[in-house]
Amino acid sequence: MMKKLIIIATYNEKDNIEKMLMDVFTSVPDVNILVIDDNSPDKTHEIVEKIITERYPDQLHLMKRSGKLGLGTAYIAGFNWGLERDYDVIGHMDADFSHNPKYLPSMFEALANGYDLVLGSRYVKGGGVVNWGLKRKIISRGGSLYAKIILGLPFNDLTGGFKCFKRKVLETIGINELKSTGYSFQIETTYKTYLNGFKIKEIPIIFEDRVLGQSKMSGSIFKEALLMVLRMRLNKNSFIRK
Template sequence: MKKSLVIIPTYDEKENIEGIIRAVFELKAEFDVLVVDDNSPDGTASIVKTLQKEFDKLHLMEREGKAGLGTAYIAGFHFALDHGYEYIFEMDADFSHNPQDLVRLRTACENGADLSIGSRYISGVNVVNWPMDRVLMSYCASIYVQFITGIPIKDTTAGFKCYTRKVLETIGPDNVHFVGYAFQIEMKFLAWKYGFKITEVPIIFTDRTKGQSKMSRGIFKEAVFGVIQMKVKSLFKKYIPAQ
């Protein structure tokens, strides 16, 4: 059976981490979990270490400090490639992504997709508990990215995804430049430019009820201006599709 790894970056997620780990391991389908913790002051990593005594497919990577969402996932991608995983997932720790949807994302890849995206906008606007200004900011950001890049994806900033191994090997984790939420856009853009088949799977996104959001104006600014930079650079690069 082809192995699956769910990568969960954490920073101060003690209120959510045990619940999300248990929810993944309670699924009938089999998934391994890698928590990438950026030295959370609240003791998130200690909770994971305790749970490792119960779950032998739970892995922990501890980093020295807060270094950005993108670098956390890149570290996780290296772990996945080094340990022979075929399906590699990105998922938040705060239950904004329903763990049960992991099965649907993997099924999409098993049925021919190279990258499947848990999409908030492929069938309307499926967001729960977000204030209207945040919904509009997110939705308009996706339209903006589509306009600048031409990428045929409705939810370009989505952070709930399943990659096949081939996508990560082709892109090369160290060739991704952004560290904040623009990282999510860049990964989709590169997968598209390399000719991979991308499928959007409709999900319902529910805002966190515990802990604090990590979104900031700086992260949003990186995404806005980073998209233009990314598009301009792509004009001078040749992308050879994977065979």
């Protein structure tokens, strides 16, 4: 049986975090969860600490950071934490229910059947988005298409943050050398995984825009992604490690 870890990075998610954690444990009872909280002003971490003490002392873990240090750095910290503790599979997802925990069993099943990275994909048959405006759709779909063309990747959703990796992928791609944040972080990890010959599968998900709280997406993150994709293409050969 695979030892599984899901990373959930939080910043001001007190309205969502308890239900999200319960839904993940309901969907995958044997999973472990690492919440990485960037010193949320709304005290998200206090809710997590209470759940650890009262319900899941062995399966739920908390990493508290000093401030808002960025999603990419949170995932890198989580990857390292998981590798140090010998997890076989390490995934990450959002705390706001845009990523539904009901898809986790299918993602883990794909890993058990020989895939090395599984992407929760909005842009394959059966996938989609709910409650998005036209601008958001254009930015997301356009960003994935742009990266797909520039990098020569055969995948449709390259900017999504619902992913599960086998540990050998993270050990190979140089997680401590990742340069990106936001959208481009997701592109970079998939690109490096692909270049190193690992098997990648997209499974369809319905992405529902958050109901509570505020989106973390910004124009600056999107612009960074455009530039980072070009840099990745120019540095392609340095990404190959296998």
